[in-house]
Amino acid sequence: MAHTHYIKKLLHIKDPNIYLSEVPVTREKKKDQEYLVVHGKLTYRPSCCKVCGVKNTSSQDLIKHGTKCSTLTLTHVNFQPVLLRLKKQRFLCKHCNSTFIAETSLVDRHCFISNLIKTTIAMELKETQSMTLIAQHLSVSPPTVIRVMRQVGETLEPNNQELPQHLSIDEFKSVKDVSGAMSFLFINASTHRLTDVVENRQLPYLLDYFMRYPVEARNKVKTVTMDMYSPYTQLVIDCFPYAKIIIDRFHIVQHMNRALNSERIKVMNELRYTRPRDYRKLKKQWKLVLKNEDDLDFSCYFTHRLYEGAVTEKMMADYLVQLDPKLECVYALFNQLKWALEHRNFKRFKSYLEESKKCTLPRKARTVLQTFEKHLEAIKNAFVYTLSNGPIEGMNNKIKNIKRSGYGYRNFYNLRARLLISYRLTTSNYQPRALYFEDEKAV
Template sequence: MSHNHFIGKLLGIKDKNIKVDEDNWLKEDVRNGLRCKIISATLTYIPKACKCCGCVNAGSIVKNGTKLTHPLLLDMAGCPTYLELKKQRFLCRECGQTFIAETTMVKKRCHISNDVKHSIAVQGTCNISEKDIAREHRVSNNTVKRVFGAFYNTFRQTYTYLPENLAIDEFKSVKSADGAMSLIICDSDSHRIFDVLEDRRNKSITDYFLRFSQEQRAKVKTVVVDLYGPYQKLFQALFPQAELIIDRFHIVTQVNRALNMARIGFMNTLKKANDLKAKRDYRKLKKYWKLILKKEELLNGTEYRYHRLFKGMVTERGIIDYILSLDEGLRLNYNAYQTIVFTVTHRKPDLFRSFIHEKQRGLSAKMDQALKTFRQSERAIVNALSYDYSNGLVEGINNKIKVIKRTAYGYRNFSNFRNRIFIEYKLLEIKTVA
């Protein structure tokens, strides 16, 4: 094989109509203050028909000089690399018009090779800012946006299919969005993003899902949401055949916050007291707040360790027993918290039902409100203890979205932001299929 073949293979030139110059194929020059490499090549072939009038070539199309272009290639040996490509110009004797030879390596009227665009698209799947991608590929930031924007139709919703199991949550959106919060919809089975809505308000959600046929909405089996009341009523109306599931994390969070507020309320009473013992107890409640929230079954009751505030050896179980002995209200709130956590952890729907309907005395207002919320969403919470689906996958995606925003120092345009989310999660799959 000739050197031309190996040079073309090294540069990623797959178009057989492009011939690298044999004699003086590599030059060096200074452009934009940088030393760059220039590869000389020629693009020529015999056209089958005229691009202007469509006349079939039967000797009527002749060569008519060349046009010099400099498409950008991927860097070679860390240097900017350009292809000095002489494109053949053709003259059609039938219509008298001229046209230029085309190649799959570079789009028409474009000076950036498709390999560079492909590399930009693949880099978009990594958590890198657009400016860094542009700087690495020696293009403008707008070029990167255009490459990402080319995938917009790929991620456009067709409203012909709905997953059987949905997981839905909101996240902080961009300033240009219609609402302060946007909505993310995921497939609970494939753990993939299904769509991202600009607005989480009821009207926007209703308008979106009503675009799907009634048959598609009837196929949805489960919908996982948080404890936000309007969501539950809305999704029950949109998916009448689906079972509503409350995310277990939000169940535990409700009683977690209630217990924390009860602890802080008791600490404030100790803070106002002038008693030395009360101040010591205040410091203990402040220091061991994580231990109070720990699952009771995981508390160590056999291993003694020295604790400065107790001035002696004591177990975790001993610390909790002492703290709960300080206040009856705190003990009752602690027991309610541990009961809810136990029923959620070990999936005890019957125990959960009986506990929330029991008459509880001595609980804080926040804990009472949490139990009242559980009673209002009883069926959906029982489903959470019966099904394995949760919003854990959505929370993980939300964390990734926050990282995307932080890396880019924020987004102004929601469409660009939505595109980048989908690119980071789906582009590699699309490229593999293609």
């Protein structure tokens, strides 16, 4: 009948061997929820016996042998879950006296949840939401969502024979069972596509992992973008002999800002009881001290309750840093280094490092400069290549949101499967940048 045809199209039932009954839809209440129940029958003429393989040529080979009723979970209509009460045809083989049941593409064998629901679960797992919420939306159980997640995650396993030419590596806070509490992930720095998630970020574990890749694949890696974590440097030397190390520019600035902020706090605490007004200025206006000197506004005048008369951002920042000679020296030096980094001038950056040896600096600032000298060759590559750890830092932020939405994860492999679905199942329209700053300028 015509109305059953449209019902099948509405519920995405594409199997032509499923025939709906004359009164196809009824309602049932189950566990305080109302379901729409569709009634139908699955029958066809099998080509052969599923057990012995004999061809079905006449009634002397295969005959119909009753039905078996199955309740299948389908999609939602008007926010109501739909069940398919399906009578599956049974067949009897007269040659081997065995029986088998008719099969449909709507569900997998021995399964009562439709493939459409499983596909929807996989699509929902890409978003930042808890698995319990997904189960409630689709009227299935949370273990079903976990099972589908593990199955889809297995299909997205990375190829252990190839590696991207440009890698970006970082770590994130993992589950409690992981040794060291930190896990490791790496992506394709050019396309921003997740490659794999490794359980442990410790050097011996990472060496064992990357040594599984063929030598040819590891030799093709040209660059590795990372922070200044020393075990990663050793990892690149041992596993990727032809790769250049690129220190992420964000981490270079972050090291300087942390040392500068530490000196600001030190000066602020020294003035707490002797000059409370200056103490409040350093406490409330910490962003002005960390802001790049070139970005400070020097033309717009306004009044501020901590200052007398009209002031600008530049005037307030100059007043704050001149409260202590060491703070002023560190502020000037770090702003020079930031300027050189922003304008891709490595010669000036190196000359500022050399000049800093002539003056006395606080211990934390001196430690930062020594760290820069230690990784000077890798920092030089940051002035040449456009690659950065920005995309992988964004992934770390999403990982935190995924863990927070699900109130944490106990099993690392469940978390890994969720991450593979979130980042490898999606398609991106990202257009890769030029590899070198010089090429980007030319374009």
